[in-house]
Amino acid sequence: MEYRQVFNEDVFIDILCYRRYGHNEADEPKFTQPVLYKAIETHPNPLQIYSKKLITEKTVDEAYVKKLEKDFRAELQKMLDEAKASDRFTDTIPMFEGAWKGLHLANHSEFISTPDTSVSEEVISEIGNALTDLPKDKAFFKKIEKLFEDRKAMVNSTKIFDWAMGEQLAYGTLLKEGFPVRLSGEDVKRGTFSHRHAVLTLVDSEDEYTPLETINTQAKLSIFNSLLSEYGVLGFEYGYALANPNALTIWEAQFGDFFNGAQIIVDQYIASAETKWQRGNGLVMLLPHGYEGQGPEHSSARVERFLELCADDNIQVANCTTPANFFHILRRQMHRSFRKPLIIFTPKSLLRSPNCVSPLSEFTNGKFHELIDDTFVDVKKVKRVLLCTGKVYYDLLEKQQADKRKDVAIVRVEQLYPTPVQQILKVKAKYENATEFFWVQEEPENMGAWPYICRKFHDDKYLNLRVISRLEGSSTATGFAKQHAAQQAHIVSKAFEAPAGKKVKEKIEKTTEKMANAGAD
Numbered sequence: 001m002e003y004r005q006v007f008n009e010d011v012f013i014d015i016l017c018y019r020r021y022g023h024n025e026a027d028e029p030k031f032t033q034p035v036l037y038k039a040i041e042t043h044p045n046p047l048q049i050y051s052k053k054l055i056t057e058k059t060v061d062e063a064y065v066k067k068l069e070k071d072f073r074a075e076l077q078k079m080l081d082e083a084k085a086s087d088r089f090t091d092t093i094p095m096f097e098g099a100w101k102g103l104h105l106a107n108h109s110e111f112i113s114t115p116d117t118s119v120s121e122e123v124i125s126e127i128g129n130a131l132t133d134l135p136k137d138k139a140f141f142k143k144i145e146k147l148f149e150d151r152k153a154m155v156n157s158t159k160i161f162d163w164a165m166g167e168q169l170a171y172g173t174l175l176k177e178g179f180p181v182r183l184s185g186e187d188v189k190r191g192t193f194s195h196r197h198a199v200l201t202l203v204d205s206e207d208e209y210t211p212l213e214t215i216n217t218q219a220k221l222s223i224f225n226s227l228l229s230e231y232g233v234l235g236f237e238y239g240y241a242l243a244n245p246n247a248l249t250i251w252e253a254q255f256g257d258f259f260n261g262a263q264i265i266v267d268q269y270i271a272s273a274e275t276k277w278q279r280g281n282g283l284v285m286l287l288p289h290g291y292e293g294q295g296p297e298h299s300s301a302r303v304e305r306f307l308e309l310c311a312d313d314n315i316q317v318a319n320c321t322t323p324a325n326f327f328h329i330l331r332r333q334m335h336r337s338f339r340k341p342l343i344i345f346t347p348k349s350l351l352r353s354p355n356c357v358s359p360l361s362e363f364t365n366g367k368f369h370e371l372i373d374d375t376f377v378d379v380k381k382v383k384r385v386l387l388c389t390g391k392v393y394y395d396l397l398e399k400q401q402a403d404k405r406k407d408v409a410i411v412r413v414e415q416l417y418p419t420p421v422q423q424i425l426k427v428k429a430k431y432e433n434a435t436e437f438f439w440v441q442e443e444p445e446n447m448g449a450w451p452y453i454c455r456k457f458h459d460d461k462y463l464n465l466r467v468i469s470r471l472e473g474s475s476t477a478t479g480f481a482k483q484h485a486a487q488q489a490h491i492v493s494k495a496f497e498a499p500a501g502k503k504v505k506e507k508i509e510k511t512t513e514k515m516a517n518a519g520a521d
Helices: 002-007 034-042 046-056 062-085 121-132 142-158 163-176 230-243 256-270 273-277 303-307 323-334 392-402 421-430 450-456 481-496 502-517
Strands: 181-185 221-225 248-252 284-288 316-318 342-346 384-388 408-413 415-417 436-444 466-470
Touching (some): 046 062, 121 142, 121 163, 163 181, 163 323, 230 248, 248 323, 256 273, 256 284, 256 303, 303 316, 303 450, 323 342, 384 392, 384 421, 392 408, 392 481, 450 466, 466 481
Parallel strands (some): 384 436
Antiparallel strands (some): 316 415
């Protein structure tokens, strides 16, 4: 480091390293490296080399070295004894000291409950106006000015908010309540789909303006466009959330499936750290997900991978369909006395959909809804119930409304884990005349939520649930736009088709089997 600072040149250090005893207790390195390990056996270890050097220099004496080693081994033994004696479910866990003081490991009843996260209309108005007031002395792009005029109208006239405003209001209210907010990812300032615009670049310079920083609060806002490294950045943000549990820390993937570059972080830390090391974490992962004909690499955030990791109340997995529910789930993350990782599959095309909006009342009343029931149907006439999650709901809703189908109910499962089992069973009891229950998804049958959901609701005890989806496949999605549209139309059509007779069913099954064997989509 000193050389670099003085001469501003790189330094290359070549170090030959070795394991004195091989890879593990059962390993015998001489099997493959007999000559090398014969030399290693006679080579003094680093402690011996350094101790001898200090003793020769008369910096320390031999008695001092032995005492240091004895004291260090005693300290290790003490910590080992403490680790063996600790109780996982008490507040004596070392984790809950320092920044984690006041938090605790959640029990199951806490984990499946949701606190009130509503905010008053006055606060929404105050923050909304601060977010949409652009300073007159700064030059912004015309499109940005128009966008912020529209957002201002949401606050003061229509009282109906889109996804971007719901998200910004969540951050703003948390900042006002004293919670720092940190957001990083490859394009988070503007948003991959140009929806967020949390940080604005001026038209005539590279200067930036951040509306969220104009809110009257002492809490810190941090928004960073990161380098193109999912593994490095997600790992860093996980560590940041570990060190600062009272900040809302978010990592957003440019597209949901890009998290696969950081799969190791998900497997080794996010899904299992609490069980392995009794270390909680409140990191939020935002993963854009939805089938819109963008091909295999820009459609699926691999819902199935996260759900196969769900157990022991370890993580939260959600796919919100309204801005208000997204608002509440972000706020819920900080309004609990425990921390759990949260994975949210966020929309793409819905960011500008006139249907994907929420009225002010849904922000000022209530909390996050794990399940949203159908309010359009006639309960007694319902013969078929469609359970779904995320963007496909709007495809189904369009068909239901166009055909005025009062006999088919669409129920949204907003939180996939912990699964709202009891709420789903109440839905079944409510639609007492329903004879068919389907899980509808955009993903192939072997992907998405279905492999997990079918384990939960596959028998008569629950719903005898069946699936409507794309055929199973090795690729997440087709790369051919026309084929995508045909598949999507088929899913929606099948969800609302009349029950088939026995002969028709047999014909459909044979045709489907023939298509699958032929490798057709």
